Amino acid sequence: MKRILPCLVMMMLGLALSPRGYASGDIPGPGDVFPDLTLPVPKEVSARGYLGVSEGDSFQLSQVKAEILIIEVFSMYCPHCQREAEDVNELYELIENDPQLRGKIKLIGIGAGNTPFEVNVFREKYQVPFPLFADADFSLYNSFGKVRTPYFFGIRLKTGRPPRVFYAKVGGLKGAQRFLKEIVQKSQE
Template sequence: MRRLFALPAALLLLFLSAAPALAVEASEAPGAHPLAPGTPFPDVSLTGEVSPQAAAYLGVTAGKRATPINAVKAEVLVVEIFSMYCPFCQREAPNVNALHSLIDKRGLGNRIKIVGIGAGNSEAEVNLFRQKYAVPFPLFSDADFDVHNQVGQVGTPFFYILKKKPQGGFVVLQASLGAFGAPADFLGAIIRAAGL
């Protein structure tokens, strides 16, 4: 009888010890319904003033308050849905910065771009996150959760890998919740998925 109890108890212990490992990767969203690979990505508005540096990086007009994401000049676009209040996003910020640097070092800066969208964050909050973590790529505010709702009410950090369609607009190649691991491995996965 003792042995029969030991097996379920061991399985329960294994499950409980695995659960925190999943929880440390991301803030989950109970109603999340991520966009599936192959799905067209909605032409969401990137809101906030676009600095001259961000405009040059994205190939869009500087100073605009709302830039359609489809206007971004990139073969591949990595979209990070984050929140400045998400401890997992804060922890992942150096890895995303390293990914950006690695893209440039490998000569892919004209083909692969990164943007961050702060779910529920005001422009001031997004700017605070940008400054605190020295984020080198453009971040945009989504104070009213408008973009967040359109892209599946996902947890944070959430990464969409998008590819520009020949006729315009982006399609989802990959979607993932949580930390992506080693930046070099993630970049390799992006390159393979996009056929670059």
């Protein structure tokens, strides 16, 4: 028994501490680690300032200066995303105009299968104020599971820890205010 006890303790510890990962191709859900994506540093000074990243070629998702990161997976070609664009812009404005949330919650978009040209069309068409990233070869998309668009991930960012999902849902916001309330609520659970 003396020999077994340490093994049991190690097993229980292992169980308690084992990260909740996900198999390749599956979609990370609440509690799962989100891949620490490598993204190109935006050319626009305002976008770099918003994300809190310095000039350079690329940055990691975990380097974004925020407690909560909302990721919208969209496509220029997706009619649902087009219809939602105005609501997502409103979500950004709600966050930026709330002194309690500004700087803590940030928002980015990833254009699944979209080239930089196509992402730019979407940005200009809908006057999207938050950073959008192209993913022409679906490499980012494939790394977090093949979701339908639009898809929203809520990610918790903590220094020294991997990004972790607390919210993951397909479809529209069903109202920017309602969505933001849900995000704030879920992030505190």
